[in-house]
Amino acid sequence: EIACVLVILLGVVNYFGTKKAGGCHVVLVVGLLIFLSSCLIYGFTGIHVEYFSGYWDSGFKSIFETTGLVYISYAGLTKIASVSEEVEDPEKNLPRGMLLALITTIVFYSVGTSVMVGVLPADKLHHDLTPVATTARELLGESGALLLTIAAILAFFSVANAAILSSSRYPLAMGRDRLMPEFLTKLSRYGTPGFGILLTVVLIIICLLAFDPTKIAKLASAFQLLLFAMACLSVIIMRESRIESYDPGFRSPLYPWIQLIGIVVPILLIIEMGLLASLFTAGLVGIGIAWYYYYARNRVVRDGAIYHIFARLGEHRFQGLDRELRGILKEKGLREEDPFEVIIARAAVIDKSDEISFEEVVRLAAVELHKRIDASESVEALFEMFMKGTRVGATPVSNGVALPHIRCKGISKQEMVIVRAKKRVSIDFENEGIYGDIHEDAFAFFFLVSPEEDPSLHLRLLAEIASRVEDENFNNLWFAAKDEQELKEIFHHDDRFVSLYLKEGRKSGSLIGKEIWQLTLPEGSLITIIYRKGQILIPRGRTMLQKHDRLTIIGEPKGIQQLKDDYMDTIVSSNDK
Numbered sequence: 001e002i003a004c005v006l007v008i009l010l011g012v013v014n015y016f017g018t019k020k021a022g023g024c025h026v027v028l029v030v031g032l033l034i035f036l037s038s039c040l041i042y043g044f045t046g047i048h049v050e051y052f053s054g055y056w057d058s059g060f061k062s063i064f065e066t067t068g069l070v071y072i073s074y075a076g077l078t079k080i081a082s083v084s085e086e087v088e089d090p091e092k093n094l095p096r097g098m099l100l101a102l103i104t105t106i107v108f109y110s111v112g113t114s115v116m117v118g119v120l121p122a123d124k125l126h127h128d129l130t131p132v133a134t135t136a137r138e139l140l141g142e143s144g145a146l147l148l149t150i151a152a153i154l155a156f157f158s159v160a161n162a163a164i165l166s167s168s169r170y171p172l173a174m175g176r177d178r179l180m181p182e183f184l185t186k187l188s189r190y191g192t193p194g195f196g197i198l199l200t201v202v203l204i205i206i207c208l209l210a211f212d213p214t215k216i217a218k219l220a221s222a223f224q225l226l227l228f229a230m231a232c233l234s235v236i237i238m239r240e241s242r243i244e245s246y247d248p249g250f251r252s253p254l255y256p257w258i259q260l261i262g263i264v265v266p267i268l269l270i271i272e273m274g275l276l277a278s279l280f281t282a283g284l285v286g287i288g289i290a291w292y293y294y295y296a297r298n299r300v301v302r303d304g305a306i307y308h309i310f311a312r313l314g315e316h317r318f319q320g321l322d323r324e325l326r327g328i329l330k331e332k333g334l335r336e337e338d339p340f341e342v343i344i345a346r347a348a349v350i351d352k353s354d355e356i357s358f359e360e361v362v363r364l365a366a367v368e369l370h371k372r373i374d375a376s377e378s379v380e381a382l383f384e385m386f387m388k389g390t391r392v393g394a395t396p397v398s399n400g401v402a403l404p405h406i407r408c409k410g411i412s413k414q415e416m417v418i419v420r421a422k423k424r425v426s427i428d429f430e431n432e433g434i435y436g437d438i439h440e441d442a443f444a445f446f447f448l449v450s451p452e453e454d455p456s457l458h459l460r461l462l463a464e465i466a467s468r469v470e471d472e473n474f475n476n477l478w479f480a481a482k483d484e485q486e487l488k489e490i491f492h493h494d495d496r497f498v499s500l501y502l503k504e505g506r507k508s509g510s511l512i513g514k515e516i517w518q519l520t521l522p523e524g525s526l527i528t529i530i531y532r533k534g535q536i537l538i539p540r541g542r543t544m545l546q547k548h549d550r551l552t553i554i555g556e557p558k559g560i561q562q563l564k565d566d567y568m569d570t571i572v573s574s575n576d577k
Contacts, residue, residue: 003160003208004205004208004209006157006160007160007164007201007204007205007208008201008205010157010160010161010164011164011197011198011200011201013161014161014164014165014168014192014197015188015190015192015194015197016190016192028154028157028158028161029158031154032151032154032155032158033104033108035147035150035151035154036108036112036151039136039144039147039148039151040108040111040112040115042139042140043115043118043119043135043139044115046118046119046138046139047114047115047118047119048118048119048121049118051117051118051119051120051121051122052117052118054122055117064269064272067269070217070221071221071224071225071269073105073109074102074105074224077098077101077102078224078227078228078231079162079163079165079166079167080094080097080098080101080166081094081098090249091248091249091250091335092249094250095249095250112132115135116131116132116135119135119138119139120134120135120138132148132152133145133148133149133152136148160204163200163204164197164200164201164204167196167200168192168193168196168197168199168200169193169196170196171184171193171195171196171199171200172184172185172193172196175196177300178296178299178300179291179292179295179296179299179300180296183195184196184199215276218273218274218276218277219276219277219280221273221277222270222273222277222278222280222281223280223281223284225266225267225269225270225281226266226270226281226284226285228262228266229262229263229266229267231262232258232259232260232262232263233259233263235252235255235259236256236259236260239255239256249335334460334461334464335460338457338460338461338464339413339414340461340464340491341491341492341496341497341528341554342526342528342554343414343415343416343461344416344488344491344492345488345526345528345529345552345554346415346528346538347415347416347417347418347488348368348369348372348416348417348418349417349418349419349420349484349487349488349536350364350365350368350417350418350419350420351419351420351422351484351487352419352420352421352422353422353423354422354423355423356421356423356425357425357426358390358425358426358427358428358442359387361419361421361425361445362383362386362387362390362404362447363379363383364417364419365386365404365417365419365445365447366379366380366382366383366386367379368417369382369415369417369447369449370382372415373408373411373415373449374410374411374412376410377408382406382449385406385408386404386406386447389404389405389406390404390427395427396462396466397427397440397442398466399469399470400424400441400442400443400444400475401442401443401444401445401446401466401469402427402440402442402444402445402446403445403446403448403462403465403466404445404446404447404448405447405448405449405450405458405462406448406449406450407449407450407451407452407455407458408449408450408451408452409451409452411449411450411451412451413451414448414449414450414451414457414458414461415448415449416446416447416448416449417445417446417447418444418445418446418447418487418488419444419445419446419447420443420444420445420478420481420487421442421443421444421445422443422479423443424441424442424443425441425442425443425445426439426440426441427439427440427441427442443478444469444478446465448461448462448465465491468490468491474490477490478490483531483534483536484529484531484536485499485529485531485536485550485552488528488529488552489552492552492554495557495560495561496554496555496556496557496560497552497553497554497555497560498552498553498560498563498564498567498571499550499551499552499553499571500550500551500553500563500567500571501548501549501550501551501571502545502546502547502548502549502550502551503547503548504547506567507566507567507568508567509547511545512545512546512547512549513544513545513546514544514545515541515542515543515544515545516539516540516541516542516543516545517541517542521553521555521559521563522555522556522558522559522560522562522563523556523559524555524556524559525553525554525555525556525559525560525563526553526554526555527539527551527552527553528552528553528554529551529552530543530545530549530550530551530552531549531550531551531552532546532548532549532550533548
């Protein structure tokens with residue numbers, strides 16, 4: 001009854017927001033780790049070395065048999081990934097969180113097991129279902145057992161909170177994919193999956209009331225082992241599908257051996273756990289298959305990455321997964337090392353105020369790109385590559401913005417041509433593409449050419465452009481821009497660029513008459529454009545700055561803020577343009 005009340009309480013906490021649930025979880029985990037660390041340190045004083053003799057006499061088989069039962073203790077590793085949508089910078093923080101959790105768990109379990117074995121003789125440990133409390137009683141008396149009971153309650157709080165926080169996100173995701181009823185996709189006014197949390201709380205309470213703790217642990221371990229094996233299989237499928245838009249920030253080392261071990265060992269552990277665990281696992285698989293065929297099969301609108309493996313064997317592939325992965329790329333954004341700002345800065349700009357056809361736009365871009373890339377393709381070849389991509393629907397077109405893109409062999413870096421058409425340009429597709437309809441109009445074009453060898457960066461750049469043009473102010477800024485410099489500055493984040501006007505008598509006047517190589521700019525900062533007397537200059541090391549020059553400088557947020565502080569009186573704001 002107490003456990004059920006605590007589950008309901010944690011469900012309410014999760015309902016009111018991830019930050020509240022996460023903050024609660026941090027307090028619980030930190031408190032538990034501090035308490036356990038103190039107990040373990042004291043426990044070393046009561047260890048009897050002779051109790052470790054004969055530790056391996058029963059062989060490895062008995063340890064292997066027990067592994068499946070206690071695997072539930074490591075279930076938190078997979079829970080971390082379930083809240084990735086709400087994690088800041090998931091490419092870095094998710095692997096760090098999982099590795100830190102794994103290391104912490106292994107250390108505490110290893111040390112804790114050593115203390116229990118060293119403090120209690122084998123005859124006391126045999127068939128003892130509460131060895132932690134027994135060890136505490138041996139070291140500290142009844143007060144020690146009471147303290148460990150409090151720690152157990154904290155641990156239950158921590159596990160239950162993590163279970164509700166993560167498990168409630170699975171119904172949400174499955175609802176979005178139409179694998180479960182649509183009402184599970186609805187969010188509360190606090191941005192949390194209310195129905196998913198309610199469903200999770202109800203299922204936990206049913207398990208608490210229907211099963212004894214040993215069976216719960218065994219079945220939960222079997223379920224987690226199945227999930228882990230499926231996760232390892234998914235990694236292999238995603239890798240072997242070779243989908244270009246599959247661009248994980250962290251790649252598991254020793255592929256595919258770690259994944260193959262991760263598939264085989266859990267299956268062996270489930271079998272070793274006995275008939276009940278095996279039947280439970282088979283039942284889950286059977287229920288999943290039945291649910292798909294009788295409920296979800298006619299509702300889902302996508303298939304999996306396995307179809308891309310079939311494509312390599314001559315079968316069909318599913319383009320919907322490409323769209324989903326590209327959407328994920330857009331949500332994740334750029335990586336720190338991606339040269340987006342630099343590519344925008346050196347891009348050529350073509351401004352057309354009269355009527356022009358799409359073919360003419362493509363040819364103008366092809367001519368300009370041919371001057372910039374060191375590839376063997378002729379202007380005509382580039383033109384045909386862009387046109388072919390558009391005809392088959394590979395050019396994203398949305399809200400008046402088109403992103404024609406190709407990858408070429410033999411080039412060393414990305415190049416871009418930006419075209420602004422004051423009058424909309426009609427784009428016709430021969431067949432319906434995956435991004436647009438048969439007919440689209442556009443006023444902004446971003447022609448991107450990338451090396452053949454780096455498709456992931458190519459897609460991240462496209463996703464970033466798509467993300468920037470979705471801003472509600474983009475159209476106004478696009479048509480209001482007076483020159484090439486202002487057009488490019490639309491795509492620079494405010495904290496990563498500054499526009500500086502050189503004027504005598506102001507702080508920026510100290511830069512007049514200096515060559516660029518003589519300037520002392522913050523580390524990582526770069527002058528990308530000089531606007532002088534109506535002309536755009538590409539800065540070189542020997543370029544001398546003159547009065548009334550307007551500089552566009554990009555860099556890291558810290559360096560840009562330093563420039564804004566140093567030259568505050570000559571910063572050109574968006575209101576001045």
